[in-house]
Amino acid sequence: AVYSKLIHEDVKAKEELENYVENKISSINPRFRPHYHVAPPVGWMNDPNGFSYYKGEYHLFYQFYPYDSIWGPMHWGHVSSPDLVHWKQLPTALLPNEEQCFSGSAVQDEDMLILMYTGHIVTDKEPYYNETQYLAFSNDGINFQKYSGNPVLPAAPNGSPDFRDPKVWKHGDHWYVIIGSKTTDNRGRVLLYRSTDMRSWEFLTVLAESQGDMGYMWECPDFFELDGKFILLMSPQGIVPQGDRYKNTYQNGYIIGSFDYETFEFIQEVSFQEIDFGHDFYAAQTTEVNGKRYLISWFSMWEVPHPEDVDGWAGMMTITRELRLVDGKIIMKPIDEMLVLRENVAIVGKVEENEEVEFEQAVEINIGANFNKKVELQLEGREGGDKVWLRWDPEVGKVVVDRGSEDTRQVEWQANNSHTWRIFLDSSSLELFCGIGEVVFSSRVYPLGGWKLINLSIQDIEIEAYHLKKSFP
Ligand code: FRU
Known part of the structure; x- marks a missing residue:
């Protein structure tokens, strides 16, 4: 009953897209296609989205543009896995309507898998876009319907148009969500909200923000407990390179601290560290299942060449890693199932x-x-x-x-x-x-x-x- 107001999606548009993908696959040049990493069947992939476990399977969604191997109006592609190693392509989960389906996350509520994502709407007035948060539901983990009451979280407290990439989780009787954003003077920040029903949200606090040296926008935040500490993982844009550090277009890293669900205060203990030191790693997201914290990341980067794009696809995911916290540092190891x-x-x-x-x-x-x-x-x-x-x-x-x-x-x-x-x-x-x-x-x-x-x-x-x-x- 709670979620009765669902939009009945355009079934025909979804069918046409599946046919398009199916036909296009045969024209893909396989030379750089991964054997054991998730990649888009055709077209473009960026961030991992909605990394979750639902009805006995892991689900991973991703930013997807099927019609070219460059970024375009965002869909959510979808794969599932019994073990985080063997993956199967599923039909595209979300198609853009008036809103593009930007990054977000997934949670299970009773029998439903609920997606929370950013609706990115292009406007004709400066800054020419607006970002608010949307919901979509499924009771089979394959077919998703958008909520008719969208958007459920219409505006950042300071009115910033950059307000995206909700990561939602449950603690006690509440849902919590963090969202990436910025201050009016362009410092990256992460906002924390709470809800009892996922549809109306109360702003709680600024969980963390740059003091000026940590970039102008924090994308794709994630927040979780790991070995007794709280980790704020995020993807800051605009950190200036320093020696060996921060040499990629944008960064991906974490702050270690403590967090209190009474005061909502995140007290930082270890300042920002990169989580991976390679050339192509961004927008990592985690999920916890059976006490293990798993991470998957976009295995690519903005504004770099993708030699596979001429082959009909671009972008992939890293292998799944398991996280531990040891001596003030995240340790990432390939999951045992590898x-x-x-x-x-x-x-x-x-x-x-x-x-x-x-x-x-x-x-x-x-x-x-x-x-x-x-x-x-x-x-x-x-x-x-x-x-x-x-x-x-x-x-x-x-x-x-x-x-x-x-x-x-x-x-x-x-x-x-x-x-x-x-x-x-x-x-x-x-x-x-x-x-x-x-x-x-x-x-x-x-x-x-x-x-x-x-x-x-x-x-x-x-x-x-x-x-x-x-x-x-
Ligand atoms: C990060 C990002 C997100 C946004 C998505 C759009 O790579 O810019 O902030 O939701 O990609 O595709």
Whole structure:
């Protein structure tokens, strides 16, 4: 009864879209298509949305524009998974009407999966857009209907037009939502609201905001408890590069603090840190299931080239990671279920100096080396395409991911207890997990015809590598 006022969506428009996607898929060039990462069937993908667990399946939605491999009027694409490793494409969940369906989140309420997203409406007056929050419902996790009382959260307290990316969760008898926004003098901030029914919302407080050095807009916030602390994860735009830090177009990172549901005060204890140090990582979102906190991120970045766009698609997601908080830092490790993707042993044993090893497109490589000495690995396409170098110099104490042409990312690494690297390669990506995930790099790399590894270290290294099964259509 509560949600009886649903808009009956244009069934025909949805059918036409599914037919379009179905027909278009056959024209996609597969050379850079991931084997085990989520990507759009056709067209453009950005942020993960609505990461949730509902009726025995994980659900992941994403910012989707089906008709071109560039950003356009936003839909919500949809995939589901029994284990966060094997994914299946589902019909597009949300189509734009007068509003584009910008980023948001999902919660289960009784039998319903409820999506809360930003309705982005283009206007003819400055600043030429307006953002408010919308709901959509489903009782099967596949077909969604928009709520006729939309928008449910019409305006930011200061009237800012930038008011987007609601992350909703339940605590006690209330729903809470945080929304990314900015101050009138362009400092990024996150707003906190509360509701008893998801349809009328009370503004509680500014959960956090930039003091001037943390960017002009905070996108895609997330807020959760992790190992006894509260984490505010967000994607600030406009942080100025400083040395090794903040070299991507926009950043993605977190603030650690404590939070009190009586006063709604978030007391910051550790200031902003990047969560991933690679070239292509943005708008990460988390969900908690059975006490585990999982994260998935857009495995790409704004305003960078996407070599796959000429193939008919652009953008993908990272593998799922599990989060822990250790010594004031988030540790991200590949979920344990990744082990089921191991198909066959590619190689186990020693790789000598300057020795080369070849792999298929989808491979997990575990590297053991003497990290008291320099380590350097060159990875490249067996048939050309991109090259990337992974380096460690104990005297500098930094791990470097170098895509050539000075396109490097680097960060200090103090190994927690295991001195190994775990590398996941797919047909156009590299994810490097140092140690138990205290330092992670996610970078898109485009080799042709599978991978070749060359050990450029002045030492032999130990390798244990597995080809990985295909787990994404
Ligand atoms: C972040 C973002 C969000 C917005 C969405 C639009 O990458 O800019 O703030 O909701 O993308 O596609």
